[in-house]
Structures are given as structure tokens and as C-alpha cells.
Amino acid sequence: xxxxxxxxxxxxxxxxxxxxxxxxxxxxxxxxxxxxxxxxxxxxxxxxxxxxxxxxxxxxxxxxxxxxxxxxxxxxxxxxxxxxxxxxxxxxxxxxxxxxxxxxxxxxxxxxxxxxxxxxxxxxxxxxxxxxxxxxxxxxxxxxxxxxxxxxxxxxxxxxxxxxxxxxxxxxxxxxxxxxxxxxxxxxxxxxxxxxxxxxxxxxxxxxxxxxxxxxxxxxxxxxxxxxxxxxxxxxxxxxxxxxxxxxxxxxxxxxxxxxxxxxxxxxxxxxxx
Numbered sequence: 454x455x456x457x458x459x460x461x462x463x464x465x466x467x468x469x470x471x472x473x474x475x476x477x478x479x480x481x482x483x484x485x486x487x488x489x490x491x492x493x494x495x496x497x498x499x500x501x502x503x504x505x506x507x508x509x510x511x512x513x514x515x516x517x518x519x520x521x522x523x524x525x526x527x528x529x530x531x532x533x534x535x536x537x538x539x540x541x542x543x544x545x546x547x548x549x550x551x552x553x554x555x556x557x558x559x560x561x562x563x564x565x566x567x568x569x570x571x572x573x574x575x576x577x578x579x580x581x582x583x584x585x586x587x588x589x590x591x592x593x594x595x596x597x598x599x600x601x602x603x604x605x606x607x608x609x610x611x612x613x614x615x616x617x618x619x620x621x622x623x624x625x626x627x628x629x630x631x632x633x634x635x636x637x638x639x640x641x642x643x644x645x646x647x648x649x650x651x652x653x654x655x656x657x658x659x660x661x662x663x664x665x666x667x668x669x670x671x672x673x674x675x676x677x678x679x680x681x682x683x684x685x686x687x688x689x690x691x692x693x694x695x696x697x698x699x700x701x702x703x704x705x706x707x708x709x710x711x712x713x714x715x716x717x718x719x720x721x722x723x724x725x726x727x
Contacts, residue, residue, distance in 0.1 A: 455676040455677055456675075456676050456677075456678075458480070458483040458484060458485050458539075458672075458675065459483060459484030459485070460484060460485070460486075461485050461486070461539040461540065462485065462486045462487070462531070462532075462535045462536045462537060462538050462539050463485050463486070463487045463488070463538070463539065463540035463541070463542060464488045464490060464527070464528070464531050464538050464540070464541050464542070464575075464579065465477050465480070465487060465488070465489055465490065465542040465544055466490045466491065466516070466542065466543055466545040466571070467490075467491055467544035467545030467546060467594075468487075468490055468491050468497065468500065468544065469489070469491035469492070469493045469496035469497045469499075469500055470496055470500075470645075471664070472544060472594065472639075472642065472645055472667050472668070473489075473491070473544045473545075474500050474504075474645070475645060475664040475665055475667065476542055476544060476667070476668045476671050477489055477500065477504060477511075478504055478668065479665075479668035479669065479672055480540070480542075480671075481504055481510060481511070483672065485510070485540070486510045486511070486535040486536065487505075487510065487511050487512075487535075488511070488512045488513075488514055488527075488530075488534065488535055488538070489501060489511060489512070489513050489514065490513075490514045490515075490516040490518075490527050490531070491515070491516065491545070492515065492517050493515075494513065494515045497513040497514075497515070498513060500513075501513050510535075511535075512530070512531060512534035512535055514530050514531060517571075518545050518567060518571030518572070518574060518575050519566045519567060519570060519571050519574075520574075521574045521577075521578075524571075524574045524575045524577075524578040525578045527575075527578070528575075528578045528579050528582070532582070537582065538579055538582065538583070538589070539583075539588070539589055539590070540589070540590045540592065541575065541576065541579045541583075541589070541590075541591045541592070542592045543571075543572045543575055543576065543591070543592070543593045543594060543616075544594045545567055545568075545571055545575075546567060546568045546594065546612075547563060547564055547567050547568065548564065548606065548609040549564065549608075549609070549723065550605055550606050550609075550716065550719050550723045551605065551606075551720050551723055552605055552720055553607045553608070555720075556608065561608045564608050564609055564612050565608070565611075565612055568609070568612035568613065568616065569612050569615045569616065569619075572619070573619065576591055576593075576623075579591070580632065583631075583632045584627075584630055584631075584632060586631075587630070587632075588631040589631070589633075590632070590633045590634075590635065590675045590678065591623075591632070591633070591634045591635070592635045592637060592671050592674050592675055593616050593619070593620045593635065593637070594616075594637050594667075594671075595613045595616040595617045595620065595636045595637060595638045595681075596609075596610075596613040596616075596638055596639060596640075597639065597640040597683060597685055597689060597692070597693075598610040598613045598614075599612075599613030599614045599615075599616055599617040599636070599638055600617060600638055600683070600692075600693040601692050601693050601696050601703075602696075604713055604716060604717070605713075605716040605719070605720040606716060613638075616636065617636050617638070620634050620635065620636035620681070621634075621636070621681075624680060633678035635674035635675065635678065635679050635680060635682070636680070636681040636682075637667065637670050637671055637674055637681070637684065638681060638683045638684065638685075639662055639667045639670075639683075639684040639685065640661070640662060640683070640684065640685030640686075640689045641661040641662070641685075641689075642661060642662055642663070642664055642667060642684075643662070643663060643664075644663060644664055645664040661686075662684045662685055662686070666684055667684050670682045670684045692707075
């Protein structure tokens with residue numbers, strides 16, 4: 454059953470760039486009011502100027518999701534500006550491709566802090582208000598890397614496995630409450646987002662998706678209270694199933710497809726930056 458979003462309010466983290474900007478655009482097209490949250494106020498201002506020049510249906514809020522107090526204040530400010538939050542899109546995230554042995558511990562901690570702790574903190578700030586009204590939808594941007602292992606991106610993959618596990622567990626916990634939880638799992642995304650700078654490395658077998666396809670999946674998840682949606686070409690969509698039923702075969706396919714080699718090359722190029 455598809456629900457209308459017109460007139461409702463959404464809060465989107467990581468809204469200042471990448472996939473977040475496309476998600477905000479899609480929500481506004483549905484007639485929603487949207488609170489844009491991110492660390493960079495300048496970037497948020499640019500997004501608002503492009504998507505809502507008059508500022509009638511948006512509010513921009515500077516927020517570092519790693520700060521629990523900032524999450525609570527952002528929820529308070531968004532509610533004061535646009536009304537009760539009906540939809541939370543946890544999109545803020547970071548990723549660093551590298552061999553684990555070459556990785557920087559501080560960078561690893563940052564990945565976990567933003568991708569996992571930040572997501573938990575923002576959800577914890579919003580959820581009691583949704584439960585008190587008996588309705589709401591939480592859409593967590595996870596990754597195909599949260600459903601299958603990804604060498605040369607082990608910490609990011611671990612963080613997204615955590616997001617998928619949290620989303621599924623919380624969805625079960627909230628059953629019957631009127632609050633739904635969805636996990637959206639993109640594969641390689643071209644043009645925008647964290648993996649866009651590596652999308653040219655994506656082998657043909659893995660393929661890529663556009664940021665607008667990710668935004669459309671977010672809308673489907675929210676409207677239909679979908680448990681999860683994988684955003685990727687058909688061959689890549691099958692990878693979690695293949696891994697579950699035939700892990701040995703999956704390992705061989707992953708190697709022969711060129712995906713592992715492409716990730717290794719991207720990690721080598723990233724090494725000097727580390």
C-alpha cells in the first residue's frame with residue numbers, strides 16, 4: 454500500500470551533497486517539507502538555494518551526527534521550523550577504500566562513528582516523538598556492502614552490515630507501533646555519493662546505478678514501508694542470495710567478475726592520500 458507524502462515533514466542527514474541532495478529533491482517533488490542537516494552550512498545553503506529558493510518548504514540545520522546533543526537539538530529545531538517529523542532519512546556517511554593493514558585507526562573510528570553511532574543517535578532522538586504519535590518512517594541508507602563482504606573496504610562494509618542489522622532488528626521491535634524502518638542498499642553509484650569517484654572502476658558485471666535511482670528507492674521504501682531495497686543492476690542484486698546459498702561459488706564469481714581487482718586498484722590509488 455502506497456502512502457501519500459504530501460504535506461508531511463522529513464529530516465534528511467548528509468543533505469548537503471551527493472546522494473543526500475537527490476533524496477531531498479525527490480522528497481520535495483512529493484510535496485513534503487524537508488529539514489536538511491549536515492556539517493557544512495555553506496553547502497546546505499547552496500542546496501536550499503537550488504531546490505527551494507524561497508525557503509518556504511525547507512530548513513537548513515548544521516549538525517554533526519556524532520554529537521548526540523547536536524542530534525537532539527536538530528530534531529527540536531526541525532520540528533519548530535517545519536512541524537512534527539514524519540520521516541527520518543539517515544543518509545550521513547563516510548567511506549575510505551584501503552587495505553585494512555594500511556588503514557588509519559582514526560579514519561576507521563570516524564567511519565564507525567558517523568555511519569553507525571551517528572545513525573543510532575539521530576534515530577534515538579526522533580523515535581520517541583514518532584512513537585508518541587503512532588506513526589513515522591525511518592529510512593536508513595545502508596549499502597550492498599552491508600549484505601555481502603567487500604575486501605579493501607572492510608571497515609565500511611562492517612559499518613553497513615551494522616546498519617542493515619540494526620534496521621531489521623528495530624523494524625521487528627517496532628512492529629504494530631505505526632513506525633516503520635527500511636534499509637536502502639545501493640551498490641556502485643555513479644555521478645554522486647561516496648563511491649562516485651570509484652565508479653569508473655566498477656566492472657561491467659557489477660554495473661552502476663544513478664543517484665536518482667537511489668532517491669526513487671528511498672521514496673518506495675517510505676511509501677510502502679519496505680523492509681529493504683537493493684539498488685543495483687540485476688546481476689549485482691543476486692550477490693547476497695548467491696553468497697547465502699553457495700558461499701564458495703560466490704567467492705569465485707566475485708574474483709572472476711573483476712570486482713575484487715577493481716577494488717584493490719582503487720585502494721592502491723587511495724593509499725598515498727592516507
